[in-house]
Amino acid sequence: MKSVLITGANKGIGLETAKELSKEGLFIYLGSRDLEKGNDIVEELSKNGYENIKAIEIDVTQPNTILSAKKIIEEEQGHLDILINNAGISGIVTQSALETSAENYSEVFDVNVYGVVRVTQSFIELLKKSTEPRIVNVSTSVGSLTLQSxxxxxxxxYGKYVIYASSKAAMNMYTVHLAYELRATAFKINAVCPGYTKTDFTNYKGGEVKDAAKRIIKYALLDHNGPTGKFFSEESNPETGEIAW
Structure with missing residues (x-):
């Protein structure tokens, strides 16, 4: 049974992704900053027929929780097949390139960029033990320099989110370099935009959360012929899904 860790999975797209992957027969580590809340969600999911889901405490800004989560997964699974870096924040509203402070940037980058780096580097050895390791970095089309310009x-x-967009553009660049360094291996590593989706992130405006989850899952379950080091937004490009950086 393949195993997957999803950060920020106690609600929204992360939670829906966990539910759908459970249906696919994977063992899900549902990452949550608050373990009690995560356990409550897993209990509710279990009552509704979802199996093989375990809440795990992980705060991407706190290295000690990342290492504790790694230890648990290593002891229970011995490896990790899929990492979905889903945890993210948008930052203050509104955001201005002329007025928003560097401190506001720091808060968002700590989650959206440094958090992805911390988690990925901590789990890379467990992922290397998988025969088909996959990493999906959840991105957004507003992180595309080409589209934004x-x-x-x-x-x-549309209202600009300079901090959020900048953080995702930086995460995209990390994705490119990570895929390059692992290009000669079985890894498939991509940045994926789930689309504008009805969650608390968007004040419940946009498309359905199930559609967003399917977009992420598609790239989490790539076979050996699948792409790596690419940026996908099927909402922006329904034909091939791939968009420019």
Whole structure:
């Protein structure tokens, strides 16, 4: 049975992804900053027929919780097949390139960039023990420099989130370098935008959470012929899914 760790999985897209992967027969480590809340969610899921889901405490800004989570998974599984770096925050509203402070940037980057680095580096040895290791870094199309700078892009005049977009662009670059360093291995590593989705992140505006989860799962379950080092947003490009950096 394959195992997967999903950070920030106690709600929203992360939770839906956990539910859908459970249906696919994987063992799910449902990452939550608050273990009690995570356990409550798992108990509710169990009552609704979901199996092989375990809450695990992990705060991507706290290295001690990351290492504790790694120890648990190592003892129970011996390896990790899939890592989904889903935990993320948007930062203050509104965000201005002229006025928003560096301290506000630091808070968001600590989760969206440094958190991804901390978790990935901590779990890389367990992932290397898998025959088909996969990493999905949950991104967003607003992290695309190409799209954000295109006056013809439908969202060009939408409210700008300079901190959030900058953090995801930085995470995308980390994805590129990570995939490059592991290009000669069985790893498949991609940045995936789940699309504008109805969660508390968007004040429950946008598409269905099930559709967002399916987009992530598609790249979490790639076979050996699948792409690596790419950026996908099926909402932005329904034909191939791939978008420019």
């Amino acid at each position: 295109d006056p013809h892009w439908p969202a060009y005049d």
